[in-house]
Amino acid sequence: MTTPLLYALAGALLCGIGLFGLLWLRHLLRKLLAFNIMGSGVFLVMVGLPQHQSGPDPVPQALVLTGIVVAIAATALAVVLIRRYYHLSGMSSLEDEPSPRGDDPE
Amino acid sequence: MMRALQTLVMALACLAFTGVLATSIWTISGNPTPVNLTQLLTENMGRSGVEHPVTAVLLNFRSYDTLLEIGVLVIAGIAGISMAKTASLEDPAMRTSDSLLYALQRWFVPLMLVLAGYLLWAGADRPGGAFQAGAVLAATGVLMRLGGSPMEFLRPGLMLRLGLALGFTVFLLVAVASAIGGDAFLAYPPGMTKALIVVIETVLTLSIAMVLLALFVSAPVNDAEDPEEGAPS
Structure with a gap:
């Protein structure tokens, strides 16, 4: 059990969460945030697992770097789409009726 | 009741997912890797034209990924801009008269521009490169926009299109040119590697910053009834 392996396992946990x-x-924005947490978990696994085996590996690190930028752009695009959806339908979730405020988890 | 049951099923499914993932990570971590990528990379670093391994992978050995990535970014940027109903370039609600923000901006914007340039240049031999520089450049643009600086080039038009497409176009041109020259697609001609990488990184920085900034600017959707900004009313 090394520290990079711990990172990879934490990444798996983040994926599950x-x-x-x-x-x-x-709420769509919360779904988006959850999706981003999942993506961060994938990045952690991708960086942590190779590092456990053979020290810092530039190849997965470069891939993760690419992935982070794509993730930012995709998140921004999703926010634009969600805003447009909200603007057109007045709803912040995909259900038929607008979710009541008290029903929001947390 | 229904919701509670649903939650329980979802929680169990996610727990199972996490368990399977963790188990596979644990199994993989015990096995030796079939290919030693790090060693392969170290042996070929001399041919890459740069000194930093991550930059070498990004711009030379796996430049396919980077080419596709900037393609995805350009598509995302175009989709985001086409979603914006009005070109809300200078939203009056976003204009501020906060003198503190102005003062801060005067200090920060030049500093951040210099930092972006440094990051771009540092990518050759230490952590840095087009992505970090592009992100810092985009953040500078966001700060300027929040402060209400007029940024004419973000209005849909020639400048925006050029800025969005520049990185992808130059990258693709280099790739196709080497393919036409008889070499592999995306193989840089020997001797010009460093110069080509610097050129590509520079245009990539500009394009990445432009895409991120365009997505930020296109996010506020004004009422459809509002006249388009800049349009003759």
Whole structure:
């Protein structure tokens, strides 16, 4: 059990938390945040696992760097889409009726 | 009741997912890797034209990824801009008269521009490069926009299109040119590697910053009834 392996396992945990949030939360912005947490988990696994085996590995690090930029752009695009959706439909979730405020988890 | 049951099922499914993922990570971590990428990279660093391994991977050995990535960014930027109903370039609600923000901006903007340039140049032999520099440049643009600086070039038009497409176009041109020259797609001609990488990194920085900034600017959707800004009313 080395520190990089701990990072990879924490990444797996983040993936699980993100997946749960993506499925369970109703508000679209929260879903987006949960999806981003899932993505961060994937990045952690991708950096941590090779580092555990053979020290810092530039190849996965470069891929993760690319992935981070794509993730930022995709998140921004998703926010634009969500805003447009909210603007057109007045709803902040994908359900038919607007979710009541008290129903929001947390 | 239904919701509670749903939650329980979801929680169990996610726990199972995490468990499977963690188990596979644990199994993989025990096995030796079939290919030693790090060693392969160290052996070939001399041919890459740069000294930093991450930059070498990004711009030379796996430049396919970077080319596709900037393609994805350009598509995201175009989609984001086309979603914006009005070109809300100078939203009056976002204009501020906060003198503190102005003062801060006067200090920060030049500093951040210099930092972006430094990051771009540092990518050759230490952590840095087009992505970090592009992110800092985009952050500078966001700060300027929040402060209400007029940024004419973000209005849909020639400058915006050029800025969005520049990085991808130059990258693709270099790739196709080397393919036409008889070499592999994306193989830099020997001797020009360093110069080409610097040129590509520079245009990539500009394009990445432009895409991120365009997405930020296009995010506020004004009422459809509002006249388009800059349009003759």
